[in-house]
Amino acid sequence: MAAKAASTPTTYSPSPTTQKTKPSFFKNDNVDWVRPDGRGFHQCRPAFFRTGAVNAAAGSAYAEFGNTKVIVSVFGPRESKKAMMYSDIGRLNCNVTFTTFATPVRGQGSDDKDFSSMLHKALEGAIMLETFPKTTVDVFALVLESGGSDLPVVISCASVALADAGIMMYDLVTSVSVSCLGKNLVIDPVLEEESYQDGSLMLSCMPSKYEVTQLTITGEWSTAKINEGMQLCLDACSKLAKIMRSCLKEAASASED
Amino acid sequence: MVSQLYAHEQKQDGGLGMGHSNASGDLSSEMEVDAFRRLFPLRFYEHHLAESIRPDGRALGKARDTTIELGAVASADGSALAKIGLTTMLAAIKMEVMTPSKESPDEGCIAIDFHMPPICSPLVRPGRPAEAEPVVSKQLADTILSSGMIDLKDLSLVSGKAAWMVYLDIYCLDADGSLFDAALLSAIAAFSHLQIPVVSMNDDGKLIVVSEENGEKDIVNKEKRKLSLNRIPFSLTCVLHKNYILADPTAEEETIFETLVTVVLDTFDQLVYLYKPGGLVLAFTSSVQDCIALTRQRLKELQKILDESVSGMEVD
Numbered sequence A: 001m002a003a004k005a006a007s008t009p010t011t012y013s014p015s016p017t018t019q020k021t022k023p024s025f026f027k028n029d030n031v032d033w034v035r036p037d038g039r040g041f042h043q044c045r046p047a048f049f050r051t052g053a054v055n056a057a058a059g060s061a062y063a064e065f066g067n068t069k070v071i072v073s074v075f076g077p078r079e080s081k082k083a084m085m086y087s088d089i090g091r092l093n094c095n096v097t098f099t100t101f102a103t104p105v106r107g108q109g110s111d112d113k114d115f116s117s118m119l120h121k122a123l124e125g126a127i128m129l130e131t132f133p134k135t136t137v138d139v140f141a142l143v144l145e146s147g148g149s150d151l152p153v154v155i156s157c158a159s160v161a162l163a164d165a166g167i168m169m170y171d172l173v174t175s176v177s178v179s180c181l182g183k184n185l186v187i188d189p190v191l192e193e194e195s196y197q198d199g200s201l202m203l204s205c206m207p208s209k210y211e212v213t214q215l216t217i218t219g220e221w222s223t224a225k226i227n228e229g230m231q232l233c234l235d236a237c238s239k240l241a242k243i244m245r246s247c248l249k250e251a252a253s254a255s256e257d
Numbered sequence B: 001m002v003s004q005l006y007a008h009e010q011k012q013d014g015g016l017g018m019g020h021s022n023a024s025g026d027l028s029s030e031m032e033v034d035a036f037r038r039l040f041p042l043r044f045y046e047h048h049l050a051e052s053i054r055p056d057g058r059a060l061g062k063a064r065d066t067t068i069e070l071g072a073v074a075s076a077d078g079s080a081l082a083k084i085g086l087t088t089m090l091a092a093i094k095m096e097v098m099t100p101s102k103e104s105p106d107e108g109c110i111a112i113d114f115h116m117p118p119i120c121s122p123l124v125r126p127g128r129p130a131e132a133e134p135v136v137s138k139q140l141a142d143t144i145l146s147s148g149m150i151d152l153k154d155l156s157l158v159s160g161k162a163a164w165m166v167y168l169d170i171y172c173l174d175a176d177g178s179l180f181d182a183a184l185l186s187a188i189a190a191f192s193h194l195q196i197p198v199v200s201m202n203d204d205g206k207l208i209v210v211s212e213e214n215g216e217k218d219i220v221n222k223e224k225r226k227l228s229l230n231r232i233p234f235s236l237t238c239v240l241h242k243n244y245i246l247a248d249p250t251a252e253e254e255t256i257f258e259t260l261v262t263v264v265l266d267t268f269d270q271l272v273y274l275y276k277p278g279g280l281v282l283a284f285t286s287s288v289q290d291c292i293a294l295t296r297q298r299l300k301e302l303q304k305i306l307d308e309s310v311s312g313m314e315v316d
Helices: A113-124 A148-164 A190-195 A225-255 B007-011 B026-041 B041-050 B130-145 B179-193 B252-257 B285-314
Strands: A047-051 A059-065 A068-079 A091-098 A136-144 A174-181 A184-188 A199-206 A211-218 B066-070 B079-082 B089-100 B109-115 B157-159 B162-174 B199-201 B206-210 B234-243 B244-247 B258-264 B271-275
Touching: A047 A148, A047 A225, A047 B007, A059 B007, A068 A148, A091 A113, A113 A136, A113 A211, A136 A148, A148 A174, A148 A199, A148 A225, A174 A190, A184 A225, A199 A225, A199 B041, A199 B162, B026 B041, B041 B252, B066 B179, B066 B285, B079 B179, B089 B179, B109 B130, B130 B179, B130 B234, B157 B252, B162 B179, B179 B234, B179 B258, B179 B285, B234 B271, B234 B285, B244 B285, B258 B285
Parallel strands: A091 A136, B109 B162
Antiparallel strands: A047 A059, A059 A068, A068 A136, A174 A184, A174 A199, A199 A211, B066 B079, B079 B089, B089 B162, B157 B162, B199 B206, B234 B244, B234 B258, B258 B271
16 A cells, blocks of 8 residues: 555645744834734724534534634534533533644644633623523534634634524623734734734623623733723624624524525 | 325425414424424335435435535645535645655655544534544545545655655535535545645755745746646445435435445546445345446536536636
8 A cells, every 4th residue: 555654754844934033023113014914903804704604503603804714513402411410500512623724834723622611611601501401502613724813703603603503692702802012902913913922812702791701811911901902802892793793683684585 | 195295385485494474284284294204204205205206306316416616725735615415525635745655755645534523513522533534534545545546656756855745634514414425526626726836945955835035946846736637536325225226315314224335436437436334225236236327427417517616716
């Protein structure tokens, strides 16, 4: 069998390796620089949502923010595993996986384990678990292409998928992240910006209720910066929620026809 | 009997599942059909088969609508999205450089992986691969490598020192039966779309992709940008039940009729792969020949669809 080697040979990707040092314009705080995709510092990428991406699922959604593409399927409420103890409220089970071609270098989606529990924490505050006792709702996400700001996109897409599945929630959960690059805060970073960031702030909230379900901060932030970052995210979240709502309304009116 | 089952539909002007404000009687007879379908699936299907039709309106030997979209993944060297009915497969190819083995210094290598992520079906759990996953993965590897579609010598870069390792990853995004057929089709479409990057040797003896910065020196493979595909395999899966042969089963049909036959033919009408893993129904030679005949028809359809999408891509 000449085709497949007995032991997998070591291979390397011929793509030029990304620079380890920051390009000079990131370092210089005084000069205004343009982001790789030409956006302003406080401008988010255009968001695209579509429900009903997967027919096998109770509810599903596909989200595309620039180069970040995610599919989320929701199954349930369905029977909990027999080993689990009786519970008079429902359970939420989340899982996030990356395709091998999601990242520029093959097979590097190593943040899987973190993302699953973070998705769980972001969503559980918004779902009315009492409405499906003894059963489990499964939320599975697959990141098709990682273009930066992956987890916020997964969380927002999961909310749309849950709404598509008809799971009762207090409000849609929207999520946006902000990167700190030197003195500047840039919203909705792309992969390149994330690799050079000094710190990040990710906020998931329920816009209509003005409540935060999850706030994750990495790096060094002064109180003033945190406030600024949070405000940026909250504004962006309410705009994103409008887009998500209009997508769901379109889907609902299309199915009525 | 089939007409009796669907008699209520003539009263409604929507499709199945549209509640109407009149007759709760209509809704209950509709639920009776759904309940009958769930409780007695075999009888439900047999009523249909007696009239040579299937619940979704297809003839027994007809496959579902098939579409191919090339270049679905921009970051991959070759990619395709194939849909047969609701079954959706995304195939992507990434090329990396490896050192060829001593026994075959002029040959590259192909690694084929089939994945069923939890999104595709309620039967797949995270952390536990689906039953079908390793089966289809092995089937694909066997079919593609033994069909002779790709000459491994085409993947050589520098004899004895460097050759291409082709990583083909196929992800099932939506599982509704005929997984192998859709996966094979997406793999072939991805290979048709594949553009081998031009590489040059840098000072460390490693090969890197040519771009504006590193210039045009020492290019190793200026000429070869696309793979020539010689004998392309196309497949069709059928399920057998008594005397009936149903082509391109949905997931429901695959569960109810457990006997399936997969036939793979290539463009020269040669049999590449035949798979009948047991099952209740024993296939007579005539049934197998019927399956092969159905596959031949399907091959023509698939080839047309593939050619259309490839020529569509070349126009751009």
